[in-house]
Amino acid sequence: MEVSALIHTEIQKKWIAKFETVKETFKSHAEYNDLHSRFPYENIEWLVNEGYTLLTLPKAYGGEGATIEDMVILQSYLGAIDGATALSIGWHLSVVGQLFEQKMWQPEMLNAFAEAVCQGALVNRAVSEAETGSPTRGGRPATNAVKLNDGFKLNGVKTFTSMSKGLTHFIVSAYYDEIDQIGFFLIDKDTPGIEIADNWDMVGMRATESHDLILNDVHVPQENFVEIRGAGGKKPNGWILHIPSVYLGIAQAARDYAVEFAQTYSPNSIDGTIGDLPTVQQNIGKMESLLLSARHFLWSTAALYVEKKVKTPVWNETSASKVLVMNQGLEVIDIAMRIVGAKSLEMERPLQRYYRDMRAGLHNPPMEDMAYTNIAHSVLGHF
Incomplete structure (x- = not known):
């Protein structure tokens, strides 16, 4: 199934179409910003001006009222374009989504802050x-x-x-x-x-x-x-799924680069391209299978937050999503680099940046050991 077949809401279609118009521009900034540790100011400014920062603000407060599922899908797409931009704006989207969904502040403060967000606050x-x-x-x-x-x-x-x-x-x-x-x-x-x-x-x-x-x-x-902290009891926070969404996007970008390389690279030692070699085809098949698994698990977890009939809190799926996406995403990038070979280490190619950015995700919450421990406590009935 093509990823595009999973896109079904108007918000998703609208923003993916918008992302397509700036995809190459965002990508052109990525190498320089990475080398110089420079914040993607132009990218974020575009997102603010276009209203993407209103995505997870409820309609009642002047926002778009996107669901967790919308956010996950859009952040996955944005992550494939530029991981640093996606992770940065994702923190804002996540905070706003959780604050207003769970009504974590007094009504007066929520109203005042919503006005600030509508005026471009980050x-x-x-x-x-x-x-x-x-x-x-x-x-x-x-x-x-x-x-x-x-x-x-x-x-x-x-x-x-x-x-x-x-x-x-x-x-x-x-x-x-x-x-x-x-x-x-x-x-x-x-x-x-x-x-x-x-x-x-x-x-x-x-x-x-x-x-x-x-x-x-x-x-x-x-x-x-x-x-x-802790007032009102602990609740599952589906908005934190913005984190694995970004890293899923980075893994997708690595896959796309490796596939294009395999389709076009033709050393004179073989007829055709390396994409005709069985060993490369095996790696592409494995890479694609890992991505399919991670994507469907993450997106289905996000969909559970939207499904009103689901009564059981989505604790384990949320924790497992981040761990699964990170581990399988790292493997995808490793395979992509094996396909491209030593050229994958060249600084002008994005694969080395995807690899470094993906490693950073291991240290975003939830940590792997904490995720596994909490899942185990749930399975063992300790809660």
């Missing part, structure tokens, strides 16, 4: 810290919030703040000693005391500019204390 959570590792492991942040008469004062350093220089708002986690809880604070980028460290220098996802966010005596109004 948001991400700033939760990781060097001392705690991944926030999904439950460590208490060193970033602290001190109560003042007119709000709070925050100090701390957040790592892995993706899209840091492009964001208009940060949702920062901090330990609030007075209630012995971890709270979340909505902070505007122009608030005094906010600083971007400019220290992102990684092998993979270089263009996301996920610099450290430094908070020096940052004053936050009382009403911007928007959440307490």
